[in-house]
Amino acid sequence: MSPELIIALLAAAVQAGTPILFATLGEILSEKGGVMNLGVEGVMALAAFAAFIVCHVTGSAWLGLLAGGLCGVLLCAVHSVVCQVFLGNQVVSGLALTLFGTGLSNFLGTPFVGQNTGGFRALAVPGLADLPFLGPVLFRQDAMVYLCYCAPVAVWFFLNRTSLGLGLRAAGEMPAAAAAAGLRPQRLRALGVLAGGFLCGLGGAYLSLAHTHLWTTGLSGGRGWVAVALVIFAFWRPGRAVLARCSSAGSWPSSCGSRPRAPTCPRRCC
């Protein structure tokens, strides 16, 4: 393989890994709070649609991003209510969320299949983009990829260096002890689920706003399940999620052919 091809492949891998990393971080937050959320796939699909439609109507990619995140919060609020208020089975509730989210996004998105949207464009970081090898791979991406470089650090800082993060972990590990320490475990858990939903929503929004720039049915394409698997692979740690994402994302750009602006990367080069 020529160096250009390798660079293009690695850059495509960074892009393909971004939504998965967001969703993985969201799932880590949720599971650290003691609620397993198997609805990531549905949340991502619906958030992708919400981001697409808002960006399509208003023309602003950032508003679309916000809409995707809020959509994730909304859907995970349902999960939180079913699991925490009504004490439903977390696994089944998550599966129901997946069914509901993918179904609703396909249902609402049918009239928009194939339509383009603006979304995020690649912008080079001044200085860093001219680095010999890392520049084109890491620093000639769109704004959401740069956001995704900061996200694991932010999640790690929140979980390990703030009192709220400590409370969240305590509520996940042992709610009774957290309650004895004067915390409110149910509220903290709900916070974890909702914050996780926001991150999953951002991951979904990336798919329609920056990855494809158009709407198709089944846009999430199983990435939510990959995220759920990567949480276990990353051992519930944000730092390792980056490693897990690096190792798995390499296999994605070669196998998913839904990228209209694909660079010189052939579809099956592995």
Add this chain to the structure above:
Amino acid sequence: MGAAYAVFLSRTRLGFELTACGEGERVARYAAMPYAMLVALVLGVGGGVAGMAGCIEASATLGRLQPTIMVGYGYTAITVAWLARLKPWPIAFTAYLLAALRVGVEVMQLELQIPAAFAPILEGAILLCVLAAQFFLGYSVRLRDPARAGAES
């Protein structure tokens, strides 16, 4: 098949042990039931029955092999099982209901141009409602009498 399933679960010793294991692991262990063996058995039997469903679908209903042979039947099955509250007899009824939903949605797509993605939306919503409503099987809502609550405190 369904009848055999029901008889197995309610009338045989193995079926009783399985139910007991599902209800409470520690109690089942205390009663000297081989918990791990039973779980492995259940997973095997469950996989076998699900495989049989796929086999029937491919060999009898369709008669050929396609890449998209199962369009979300597995998820529908989860809804069916929970709607029947995990009991064998009502499953026949709820399976029929959800099959009617799927067929009805296909007719709706043909006649009214409503996308077939309507079915999973309904299935997901039904499943969420069933989960939430099961809460009320164990707990009943009782309005607190303000006068009496004041007297107690």
